[in-house]
Amino acid sequence: MVPDVVELTKALIAAESVTPARGSVFDVLEAALAPLGFTVERFVEGEAPDGPVENLLAVRGNTGPHFAFAGHLDVVPPGNGWTSGAFEPEIRGDLLYGRGAVDMKGSIAAFVAAVAQMPASGTISLIITGDEEGPSTYGTPKLIERMAERGLKPDLCIVGEPSSAHRLGDTIKIGRRGSAVIDIVAIGQQGHVAYPHLADNPVPRLVRALAEIDGIVLDAGNAWFQPSNIEIIDLAVGNPATNVIPSRAGARISIRFNDEQRGDDLVARITAIVERHAPGAQVKGRVYGEAFLTAPGALSSLVSDAVQARLGITPELSTTGGTSDARYLVKICPVVEFGLVNATMHKLDEAVALADLHALTGVYADVLRRVFA
Incomplete structure (x- = not known):
């Protein structure tokens, strides 16, 4: 069964998950991954004030190549003044509104929907934390430790941060300050x-x-x-x-x-x-x-080619913006960030275009096909 990317995004938004996140939002993601053949491991790390934090590591397959998708289910506090409830996803016109729509529950849903289109081949993992918007003490660093204990080392990784500036696909982040x-x-x-x-x-x-x-x-x-x-x-x-x-x-x-x-x-x-x-x-x-750079090469070309094929534009390679969990993941494999348009992230009435959710699913699916061709 191929999950509907819009419905999955709505379900993730509806699960309130202000940093540090745990519980119901991870239930939603696990329920979507289990039917696709993933072995899902969830664990809670840390104590107050930086924790406790829930993390999820999902793996399908045990042969090469190993492609990883990383992201976070936690969101920043919604603030006051939303037109509709921040955790009550609502479609108005061509947009889906809700906290986390673009940062970054929408891209997680798009990747799950993309994986569902792929036959089992190689190894695919999802590295998902509940503490990217916070201090990250018990988030992705702990996931990396867990992967090392299991002997898991991706060959390539995409972080689904909202990298696009004005139009879906216009920017790929290859590093950060x-x-x-x-x-x-x-x-x-x-x-x-x-x-x-x-x-x-x-x-x-x-x-x-x-x-x-x-x-x-x-x-x-x-x-x-x-x-x-x-x-x-x-x-x-x-x-x-x-x-x-x-x-x-x-x-x-x-x-x-x-x-x-x-x-x-x-x-x-x-x-x-x-x-x-x-x-x-x-x-x-x-x-x-620390600052990091994944020099332009095989991974950025792979994603860029998929964007060009699906969306008809050539992405800019950029290092602008704040920090992300790519700063940890780059220590174990080449990593780039590619996701939705970031214009409304952290704002009131955060929203994602329905067309972008479907288009991003297509780009992720194309990336996977190129990896496992």
């Missing part, structure tokens, strides 16, 4: 503003450090990546009084960096600047992912 966030707290001594010699104001020291950081030019970009950038995204003292010198001042910095930089090196560089201007300051950096 890295991401690091750094929290800074400059420490001083509280006192009366009329007696500054009896206090120690941390604010000027923090401001001087931030001024130097803001002036950094990391690089000019390269053939596949835009320039790295450092952004000061928060500055807080939290002082409600008008006559008190504060004892603490904090800031947060976000860095998006290309493959000319390394996350730990950037954290160390910022730490050194802060220490020079504000000795004793607390600096805590977290690298959420």
